[in-house]
Amino acid sequence: MTEEITKIVEEMMNQEKWTRTAISAYGISNIRELDGVLHQIWEAKAEEEVVKICETHLVEAKNSIVALYFTGMISLKKQLLDDSSLVRLISLFVQQGKWPVVEFICNRILEFGENKFSLRTLVDCYRTEGDEEKLLAVEERLIRVDIEEADIVFALAQKAEKEGERDKSIDYYKKAIHRFILRKNFPRVRDVWLKLMDLVPEEFEYFSQIENKVSRTLGWEKDKSIQLLEDLYPLYIQNKEWDLAISILLKINAYDVKIPSIRKEVVDCLKHKYADTPKVADYIRLSNIQDSWKPLADALEDFKKHMAYEKGNFVLHKAWGVGRIREIKDKEHEFVIDFEKKRNHNMAQKMAVEALIPLQKDDIRVIIATTAREDLKKRLKSDLDWALRTLIKSYENSLDLKTMKDLLVPLIFTNSEWTTWQSNARNHLKTNENFALSPDKADRYSVRTQPITYEEKTYNKFRVEKDFFKRVGIVEEFLENDGKVDSDYFAEMFNSFVGYLRTAKVNEEVISSFLLITRMVKTHAFLNPGITKSFADLYKELENPEAVYEKIGNTELRKEYLLQVRANSENWPQIFVKIFPKALLRSMLDDLASAGQKDLIKGLFVNMAERYREEREAFTWLAKYLWDEVLFETYGFNKDRFVINLVNLLEITFRDMNNKKETPTNKKVNKAVHNFLFKEGILEEYVEISKEEQVSRVYTLIEEIKELSPNAKADFKLMIQKKFKKFTFRDEVGVQTISQRKGLLASSRMYNLKVKELQNILDIEVPKNSKEIGEAMALGDLKENAEYHAAKEKQNILNANVATLNKEIDNATVIEKADVDITKVGFGTVVHLLNNLDGKKEVFTILGPWESNPTQNIISYLSPLGDKLMNNKVGDNLKFTINERKIDYVVEKIETAEF
Numbered sequence: 014m015t016e017e018i019t020k021i022v023e024e025m026m027n028q029e030k031w032t033r034t035a036i037s038a039y040g041i042s043n044i045r046e047l048d049g050v051l052h053q054i055w056e057a058k059a060e061e062e063v064v065k066i067c068e069t070h071l072v073e074a075k076n077s078i079v080a081l082y083f084t085g086m087i088s089l090k091k092q093l094l095d096d097s098s099l100v101r102l103i104s105l106f107v108q109q110g111k112w113p114v115v116e117f118i119c120n121r122i123l124e125f126g127e128n129k130f131s132l133r134t135l136v137d138c139y140r141t142e143g144d145e146e147k148l149l150a151v152e153e154r155l156i157r158v159d160i161e162e163a164d165i166v167f168a169l170a171q172k173a174e175k176e177g178e179r180d181k182s183i184d185y186y187k188k189a190i191h192r193f194i195l196r197k198n199f200p201r202v203r204d205v206w207l208k209l210m211d212l213v214p215e216e217f218e219y220f221s222q223i224e225n226k227v228s229r230t231l232g233w234e235k236d237k238s239i240q241l242l243e244d245l246y247p248l249y250i251q252n253k254e255w256d257l258a259i260s261i262l263l264k265i266n267a268y269d270v271k272i273p274s275i276r277k278e279v280v281d282c283l284k285h286k287y288a289d290t291p292k293v294a295d296y297i298r299l300s301n302i303q304d305s306w307k308p309l310a311d312a313l314e315d316f317k318k319h320m321a322y323e324k325g326n327f328v329l330h331k332a333w334g335v336g337r338i339r340e341i342k343d344k345e346h347e348f349v350i351d352f353e354k355k356r357n358h359n360m361a362q363k364m365a366v367e368a369l370i371p372l373q374k375d376d377i378r379v380i381i382a383t384t385a386r387e388d389l390k391k392r393l394k395s396d397l398d399w400a401l402r403t404l405i406k407s408y409e410n411s412l413d414l415k416t417m418k419d420l421l422v423p424l425i426f427t428n429s430e431w432t433t434w435q436s437n438a439r440n441h442l443k444t445n446e447n448f449a450l451s452p453d454k455a456d457r458y459s460v461r462t463q464p465i466t467y468e469e470k471t472y473n474k475f476r477v478e479k480d481f482f483k484r485v486g487i488v489e490e491f492l493e494n495d496g497k498v499d500s501d502y503f504a505e506m507f508n509s510f511v512g513y514l515r516t517a518k519v520n521e522e523v524i525s526s527f528l529l530i531t532r533m534v535k536t537h538a539f540l541n542p543g544i545t546k547s548f549a550d551l552y553k554e555l556e557n558p559e560a561v562y563e564k565i566g567n568t569e570l571r572k573e574y575l576l577q578v579r580a581n582s583e584n585w586p587q588i589f590v591k592i593f594p595k596a597l598l599r600s601m602l603d604d605l606a607s608a609g610q611k612d613l614i615k616g617l618f619v620n621m622a623e624r625y626r627e628e629r630e631a632f633t634w635l636a637k638y639l640w641d642e643v644l645f646e647t648y649g650f651n652k653d654r655f656v657i658n659l660v661n662l663l664e665i666t667f668r669d670m671n672n673k674k675e676t677p678t679n680k681k682v683n684k685a686v687h688n689f690l691f692k693e694g695i696l697e698e699y700v701e702i703s704k705e706e707q708v709s710r711v712y713t714l715i716e717e718i719k720e721l722s723p724n725a726k727a728d729f730k731l732m733i734q735k736k737f738k739k740f741t742f743r744d745e746v747g748v749q750t751i752s753q754r755k756g757l758l759a760s761s762r763m764y765n766l767k768v769k770e771l772q773n774i775l776d777i778e779v780p781k782n783s784k785e786i787g788e789a790m791a792l793g794d795l796k797e798n799a800e801y802h803a804a805k806e807k808q809n810i811l812n813a814n815v816a817t818l819n820k821e822i823d824n825a826t827v828i829e830k831a832d833v834d835i836t837k838v839g840f841g842t843v844v845h846l847l848n849n850l851d852g853k854k855e856v857f858t859i860l861g862p863w864e865s866n867p868t869q870n871i872i873s874y875l876s877p878l879g880d881k882l883m884n885n886k887v888g889d890n891l892k893f894t895i896n897e898r899k900i901d902y903v904v905e906k907i908e909t910a911e912f
Contacts, residue, residue, distance in 0.1 A: 015059040021050060022063050025079050026070050036109050039078060041117045047082050048121070060087045076105060082118075089125050092535045094527075094544040096130065103134055112138050126538025129159045136165070156188065158539035160504035163192035167201065170208075183212050190223060191501050194230050199237050202227065206241055214248055217257050218463050224264070225452065235268040246278075255286035259313070266309045276303050283316065296320060321371030322348060322362070327379045328369040333358070335372065335382035353382055377407040381424065390425050394434065397441050401448065405460050413456045414439065418787060428783040435787070443470070450474050467494070472502035475509075481522050482566035484509070485529060489569075498537050507533070511542045519554040521564035527551055528573045549581040558582075559591040571596070579604060586610045590617045594631035599638070615648050622650065625658045626665060629682040632658065637689060653707050656699050660714045662686050667720040680806060691725050700732045705740065708733055713877050713896055722817045723757055723862050726875070757825045758840045758874065760912045763863040764827050771818040774811055782808050835907045838882045840874050845906035849890075850899070857882065858910045 025047075054063050064087055067080035074080065085099030099122060106115045116138050119131040132155040139148035156166045170185030190205040206223070213219065224245075228238045242265050249258040259282050266275045280297055287293040296319035301307040321328070328336050334353035341348055346362040360368075372379050380389065380403065393400045404420070405412045414435055422431045442448045446464035451457040452473040471491045478484050488506055496503060513526035527548060534541045555561055558578065565571050575596070579585045589601050590613055605614050618635060625632035636655050639645050645652055666683035670676055690696045700708050715721065715729055733740050759767075782804060789801035833841035838859060846855045858871045859882065865873040872879045877895045882902075885891060891902045 015057050015062055018050075018054055018057045018059045019062050019066060021053070022079070022083065023066060025050065026067070026074075026077060029077060029079050030074055036076070036078065036105055036111070039106070039111065039114060041114055043078075044082070044114060044117055044121075047079065051083060051086055054083070054087070055090070060091070063087065076101075078102065078105070081105075086121075089122060092531075092538065093547070094531060094534060094541060095547060096128075096541060096543055097545050100130055100543070103130070107134065107137070112142060127154065127158045128539060128541065129155070130543065132158070133162075156185075157499040160192060160195070160501050160508065163189055163196055163198070163201070166192060167205065170205075174208075179212070183209070186212065187219075188501055191226070194223070194226050195505075197231060199227075199231065199234075202237075203241065203244070207244060210245065210248055214252070216463055217249075217254075218461060220245055222452070239265055239268050239272075250282075253285070255282045258282050263310060263313070270305075270309075276305070276309060279309065279313070287320065290320070293320075315366055318366050318369065318371050322365060327372040327374065327376065328365070329372050329378060330355075330369055335378050336369075372407075375403060375406075377403050377420065381420070386425060390430075393421070393425065397437060398445070398447075401438060401441060401458075402460050405448075405458055410459045411451060411454070411457050413458070415456075415788065422787070428780070428787050432787050450477070452476055466500075466502075468497050468500040468502040471496060472506060475506050481525070485525065485567050485570065488529070492533070498533075498540070507540060508542075511544070514542075514544050514546065519551050521561045524548075524551060524555070524561055524574060525565055525567065525570050528570050528577070532573065547581075548577045552578070552581055558588050559595075562592045563595050572598075575601065586613055593617060594621060594628050597631060597634045618648050618650070622655070622658070625662065629662060629666070630678070630685075633662070633682055633685050633689065640695065652699065653703060656690075656695070656711055657714065659686050659690055659695075660711060660718075663690075663721065664714070664718045667718060671720070677803065677806070680810070684809075687725075691728065696729055697732045700736050705737050708737070709740075710896070716876055719862065719865055719867075719873075722821070723875070724817065724820055757821060757863075758828050758861045759825045759863050760841075760860065761827050761829060762912065763861070764822070764825055767818060767822055767825075767863065771815065771822065774815055774818070778811055779815075782811055830909060830912065833909050835909055837884050837886050838904065838907055839884065841910050841912060843908045843910045844882055844885075844904060845908075846902040847905050849901040849903060854905070855902075858912075859883070860910065860912060864912065 054060060064084055067077075067084045070077055070080045071084070081098045081102040085096065085102055088095055088098060099118070103115055103118055106118070115134060119128075119135050119138070122128050122131045132151055135151045136148065136155060139145075139151060152165050152169060156162050156169065166185050166189040170182045170189055173179075173185055174182035186205050186209055190202055190209065193199075193201040193205065206220075209216075209220075220241075224238055224241050227241060228235075231237050242261050246258060246261045246265075249255075249261065259279055262275050262279050262282070265272060280302055283297060283302075284293060290296075296316055297303070299319055300312045300316035302309070302312040302316060304312070322338060322341070324338055324341055326338050328338065328350065330336060330352055333355045336350040336352035336355075336358070339349045339351050339357070348360050348362065348365055350358050350360055350365075352358055404417055408416065417438070418431055418435065421434075422428060426434060442450075442458050446466070447461050449459050449461050449465045450470055450473045451459060455477045468491075471487060475484055475487045478487060484506075488510075491503065491506075492498070507530075510526040510529055513523050514530070516523060527544075527546075530540070530542065530544075531548075552558070562571060562574060565574055575589070575592070575598075578588055582588060586605055586608060589605055593601055602614060605611075618639075621628055621631045621635045636659055639648070639650060639655070640652075645655075663683060663686050666679040666686070669679045670683065696711075699711070712729065712733060715726060785804040786801065786808065789804045828840050830841065833839065835842055838844045840859060840861065843856060843858050846857070847853075848855055856870060857878070858869075859874050859879055860871055862873040862875055865871060865876065874880070874883055881891060881893050881895070881900075885904050887904050887907055889904045891900070891904070893900055
């Protein structure tokens with residue numbers, strides 16, 4: 014079937030070439046004929062073969078209608094980013110004025126989803142043909158998907174306004190002004206600005222947002238922002254909205270402090286606002302508002318303080334807390350203030366202005382100071398909207414969760430109560446339309462007078478986030494929550510990723526942008542930016558494909574990267590082998606196996622096993638994989654060697670953690686190995702299938718890991734005794750089985766230290782960790798929050814330590830110096846030995862695992878050597894083997910140890 018189709022396509026292209034069919038001769042019927050063949054291509058699944066012969070043909074005949082149509086439509090069906098074939102095809106017909114054919118092809122393309130190029134072309138088509146009805150319908154479709162289209166939006170806004178469709182015209186004008194800003198067309202920006210002032214004068218927050226955007230986009234032209242603000246100012250003067258008018262004047266002053274009229278206007282506003290206040294003129298003078306030497310913002314702050322210092326008003330002092338003005342002594346220019354921590358305090362007026370912050374009655378700090386704790390806690394929990402509004406407005410309508418916590422914990426909430434409350438608060442701030450994330454500062458929230466859309470909220474969060482892959486996460490969350498993809502806010506986020514594809518150097522951000530855009534275009538075809546480069550083109554420019562995988566900070570993008578590598582790289586198996594130790598995905602092994610690369614897999618596994626010290630996570634994963642899948646024999650591995658290496662990893666990771674070397678990774682590996690060996694039954698299974706000699710070797714290694722809990726060691730001994738009945742161990746009484754031993758022997762000093770260690774964890778470390786978790790949660794985005802995961806990991810370690818210490822302390826038996834029997838080697842003795850093999854004398858102190866310090870020859874009675882020495886007397890000759898080392902001792906002397 015495929016051969017038949019390719020022959021038909023070749024014949025069509027040859028016929029086109031031989032007959033030299035002119036473009037002018039093509040009609041809609043010819044395109045329909047091509048569609049018929051196209052359906053046969055799809056039914057035969059011959060797309061790849063047809064594309065190859067068409068591309069070859071286009072090298073010689075670049076304007077071949079047949080080749081361009083087939084390659085373009087196949088690319089469209091595959092949802093590839095490259096739509097250059099169809100663009101060229103339509104352009105050829107446009108040049109010939111074949112508008113019916115153009116319309117037909119464009120509509121065929123639109124059957125696959127909205128397409129900006131096709132819609133723009135149809136606009137030209139219907140304008141040329143004078144079809145106003147079709148033109149309007151297409152223009153309305155185009156402006157929804159093309160953020161760059163501003164003129165049509167502006168025209169539609171004017172039309173809607175003329176026809177009395179007020180809401181529709183406002184929506185279009187708002188779209189238009191954003192787009193004119195992006196195009197840096199200031200005259201048009203101002204036209205729309207003035208129009209919106211007439212239509213929505215009450216939306217001050219919106220005008221502020223637009224002015225900020227103009228300032229960011231045309232930052233070097235401050236006069237543009239000043240002009241917009243000067244247009245806006247009279248509107249609020251006319252409406253007697255003095256605070257808003259003053260905020261506009263402050264913004265103008267921030268752009269240009271040399272405009273002399275600004276201070277006069279501020280004074281006029283203040284006089285109008287406080288017309289009923291007798292001392293307003295004095296306060297203006299005392300605040301130096303009209304003096305150019307003092308920053309206007311600072312002068313206004315001082316003015317507010319003067320206005321606030323009336324009897325009964327509240328103030329805040331950094332050290333003394335909230336206070337209330339009890340008395341004003343006009344002659345002495347003093348206030349008498351009752352602070353939380355200092356009652357009946359006299360303060361000079363000048364000092365008060367400098368040291369105090371005036372507070373409103375509804376300020377959260379006043380409420381905390383004047384309300385019973387339990388009553389306030391109850392309201393904060395029951396009325397979350399009131400709580401957040403009060404908190405945020407108390408801090409000039411800009412507050413982050415960290416500051417909220419500092420206010421409420423531990424004064425109102427405990428750490429655990431805060432964790433629950435802030436989780437609910439975060440969700441409320443995220444979903445409620447009356448709260449907005451700051452467009453300039455991360456994690457700061459404000460209360461809106463006008464509702465904010467989910468799209469704008471997400472855009473603000475996206476804008477302040479600087480980390481590339483966190484931005485990816487924001488966009489993914491937006492799509493998961495069904496955000497409006499045809500909004501201008503989303504378009505700006507999307508275009509930021511398109512921008513990466515136009516950079517010169519290909520890196521993980523460029524690759525990730527391509528993958529993300531490709532994914533979004535599959536579900537929203539109109540987003541296609543028309544990028545001509547394919548993944549294969551970008552991949553060729555990568556210097557290190559393996560390093561790129563590691564740097565991609567998004568799980569789904571990593572998976573998509575691997576799929577593309579396999580599809581576009583001839584040596585993908587070798588690349589997979591290099592990436593695998595970092596990826597550890599079974600699907601990669603399945604791909605290699607299905608491609609017949611078993612030798613590569615075996616080589617990969619051998620390398621991972623040999624490099625277990627360097628590739629610790631990879632080796633741990635490999636051990637679990639081979640054990641679970643019963644594949645040791647398949648790849649020629651020895652279980653005994655793997656168990657020994659796992660035990661070695663325990664010791665290595667403990668040591669590196671003690672040395673504070675790559676602590677998070679070593680903790681992770683240590684926990685995984687410990688769980689695999691002791692909790693998942695691997696050691697127990699190993700004992701069951703191994704010889705006593707092999708088990709003894711592993712036992713010796715485990716005993717030598719002093720950081721490993723005695724409980725884990727005891728559990729392993731029980732496993733051994735269950736299989737090997739004659740496998741005996743020595744303790745303080747003599748040669749006994751494990752089941753006969755009772756308690757862990759310890760000195761009183763070490764026992765007390767362990768009790769103190771436990772108390773320190775419970776009283777200091779656990780509360781400190783709870784605080785760390787709360788603070789980390791306040792940072793948000795728990796998936797990618799490194800501080801949160803580190804704090805939670807620390808919590809798990811603390812809990813494990815508490816459980817271990819509790820069990821050890823409960824099982825401990827304290828040995829005092831008076832209890833020591835020096836007639837034989839035992840706990841609390843110093844034994845002097847003669848080594849018959851080299852003639853040297855050796856001295857060991859026998860204590861417990863808590864006191865053990867091999868570097869100072871202090872060994873545990875539970876250690877392999879301690880076990881062999883226990884209960885021997887002076888004159889005894891001891892011969893034994895430890896770790897394949899022969900030992901021959903004579904006991905010369907036993908004395909009491911200092912402990």
